[in-house]
Amino acid sequence: MSLIHTPYRYDFVGSFLRPKKVKDAKAAFLNGDITREDLDRIVDEAITQVVAKQKELEFHIITDGEFRRSYWHLDFMWGLEGVAHENTGGGVNFNGELALLDDTYLVGKIKAKPHPFVEHFKFLKQFEDENTVAKYTIPAPAQTFQQMIIPANYASTRKFYETNEELIQDIGLAYQNIIQQFYDAGCRNLQFDDCTWGAIVGDAAKQRYASLGISIDDVKQQLLDVNNLALSGKPSDMVITSHICRGNYHSTFFTSGPYDSVADYVFAQENVDALFLEYDDARSGGFAPLSKVSPDKKVVLGLITTKTPELEDKETIIKRIHEAAKYIPLDRLYLSPQCGFASCEIGNKLTEEEQWAKLKLVKEIATEVWN
Numbered sequence: 201m202s203l204i205h206t207p208y209r210y211d212f213v214g215s216f217l218r219p220k221k222v223k224d225a226k227a228a229f230l231n232g233d234i235t236r237e238d239l240d241r242i243v244d245e246a247i248t249q250v251v252a253k254q255k256e257l258e259f260h261i262i263t264d265g266e267f268r269r270s271y272w273h274l275d276f277m278w279g280l281e282g283v284a285h286e287n288t289g290g291g292v293n294f295n296g297e298l299a300l301l302d303d304t305y306l307v308g309k310i311k312a313k314p315h316p317f318v319e320h321f322k323f324l325k326q327f328e329d330e331n332t333v334a335k336y337t338i339p340a341p342a343q344t345f346q347q348m349i350i351p352a353n354y355a356s357t358r359k360f361y362e363t364n365e366e367l368i369q370d371i372g373l374a375y376q377n378i379i380q381q382f383y384d385a386g387c388r389n390l391q392f393d394d395c396t397w398g399a400i401v402g403d404a405a406k407q408r409y410a411s412l413g414i415s416i417d418d419v420k421q422q423l424l425d426v427n428n429l430a431l432s433g434k435p436s437d438m439v440i441t442s443h444i445c446r447g448n449y450h451s452t453f454f455t456s457g458p459y460d461s462v463a464d465y466v467f468a469q470e471n472v473d474a475l476f477l478e479y480d481d482a483r484s485g486g487f488a489p490l491s492k493v494s495p496d497k498k499v500v501l502g503l504i505t506t507k508t509p510e511l512e513d514k515e516t517i518i519k520r521i522h523e524a525a526k527y528i529p530l531d532r533l534y535l536s537p538q539c540g541f542a543s544c545e546i547g548n549k550l551t552e553e554e555q556w557a558k559l560k561l562v563k564e565i566a567t568e569v570w571n
Contacts, residue, residue, distance in 0.1 A: 202333040205439045206389045207474050207500045207534040208260045210566035212559060213443050214337040214391060215272060215540030216265035217552050222246045223545065243267050244323065251327045257559055261389070262332050264324045265542075272393055272543040273339035274304050277347060279315045280374055282308035282360070305353045309360055310344075310370045312377035318385050325386050336387055340394035340442060341375045341430040342423040364422055372429030383435050390440045391476070396423050397466050398446035398478070401457030420465045431471045441500075442466075443476035445539050446483060458485020463492035474498035479520075480505035480538035490527040499528055502538030504562055509550035511557060517565050535566045 225242040228234045250265045269275040277283050285304040317338060324334045345368060348357045361367040382390055399405065400419060409416045427442075434440060444466065446457075459467065459477070467475065467489060475493065478484050479502050493499055501524055503517050517535075524533060541548055541555045550558075 202328050202330065202388075204260050204331070204333040206261050206333070206335050206391070206441060207476070207498055207536070209534050209570045210259065210559075210563040211261055211476075211500055211534055211536040212259070212263075212562070213476055213502070213506075213537060213540040214263045214266060214335065214393070215542045216250055216263075216267075217542045217548070217550075217555055218265075218267060218545055219246050219249075219552070222267055226545070247323065248327075251324070253556065255327075255332060257556065257563065259559065259563070260332050261335050262324065262327060263335050263337065264320065266337065266540065268320050270545050271301060272337070272540065273343050273347075273395075274302055276315075276317060276338050277304050277344055279313075279317060280344070281311040281313045282306055283310065303352070304347055305356050306348055306360055307356075310348075310367070310374050312374040312381075315378050315381055318378075318381045318387075321382060321387050322385050333389055334387070335389040335391055336382065337391045337393055337443075338378075340392035340396065341371050341426045342394055342396040343392075344371050344375075345422070345426045346396045346399075368422060368426040368429065371426055372432070375430030376433060379430065379434055379438070379440070383438055388438050390438065392427070392440065392442040392472065393445065394427075394442050395445045397444050397459075397462045398457075401446075401459065401461055405457075406461075420462060424465045424469055428469070428471050439473045441474040441476060442470065442472040443539070445478055445543075457483070459489040460485065463489035467492040467497075468494050472497065474500060474534075476500040476502060476536060478502045478538040479524075480507070484538075487524040487527050490524060493528055493532075498532050498534060499524075500534040500536045502536055504535075504537045504558055506537045506539050506541045506548055506550075506555075506558065509554035511561055514561065514565055514568075518569055521565075521569055530570075535562055535569070537562065 222243055225234065225239050229239040247264045247267050251262050254262045266272060278285055283304060284307040285302040287302050321336045328334050348367060349364065400416060406416045409419060431440060474497055477499060490499060501521060503520055504512055521533060537558055
């Protein structure tokens with residue numbers, strides 16, 4: 201068992217651009233031209249290669265690039281009992297682009313069952329060595345909770361749960377079970393990906409909930425409650441981090457706003473070991489909310505964007521790291537891109553070579569700052 205754990209001084213969120221052969225194989229499988237076994241073999245080969253590339257760049261955390269998924273979050277939910285999905289051609293409006301997503305909704309009570317992601321993790325774990333450790337990413341419990349209470353799902357969810365508190369209880373217990381499944385499979389580094397906090401920052405969200413007669417502070421408390429319930433009783437030697445995002449689809453974003461309005465909840469009270477935070481542009485606001493981060497947490501500054509191919513100026517990034525250190529000690533700070541490179545299969549608007557150049561820059565800067 202590797203003793204390395206996330207976050208590392210130079211780290212990354214998790215997803216990578218899907219190679220053309222993976223996209224082609226997925227299309228061929230959906231057309232009935234190749235078998236599931238053929239698709240799995242091609243994806244296995246691609247994961248083997250992307251892990252080798254991570255090691256070549258001397259990163260100590262490895263992921264499978266999320267190559268087996270269509271979406272960063274929905275595929276996980278489909279592995280829960282009581283959840284169904286269908287492709288109706290709908291989606292969610294991002295900044296100037298419609299993100300095409302499967303409708304995902306309840307058809308029964310949420311319960312854990314043997315989760316396919318655990319088997320996917322086992323394939324990744326074989327590549328661990330004395331210099332690397334495998335990290336697996338799943339959507340936060342709050343993300344699953346939010347998915348089931350969006351307006352399109354509200355009526356179907358109420359067929360099975362009269363209150364949000366009942367829904368929170370079942371989601372939290374299901375996640376506890378799945379966290380244990382990962383642990384039993386040898387996973388010691390798990391990451392929650394969480395767009396819920398990023399979706400409720402700023403005045404727009406406050407006004408939206410007010411129009412529905414819902415207190416936004418109640419919403420924040422529910423997000424905190426479901427995440428902390430899932431984390432309750434986690435193994436002491438398992439690191440669980442959280443990546444907070446404002447949306448990342450084909451280089452577009454979902455929302456904007458600083459962390460100030462959620463810092464008292466997620467920064468101060470969520471029981472994760474570290475926070476991966478989006479700080480790649482002005483949409484994220486300033487560093488002052490970092491003063492609210494509880495002393496038991498580390499913070500990974502997402503100062504390098506995955507949305508555009510242009511490389512950031514190294515000295516500017518170093519200056520920003522030291523600005524953040526005014527609010528939280530430098531030894532509790534780490535560096536990464538602000539998000540993954542391909543939250544969904546479509547990926548962001550840059551090439552694989554540009555993707556790797558971003559990671560090289562992250563490592564170069566982190567090495568200079570902390571060595």
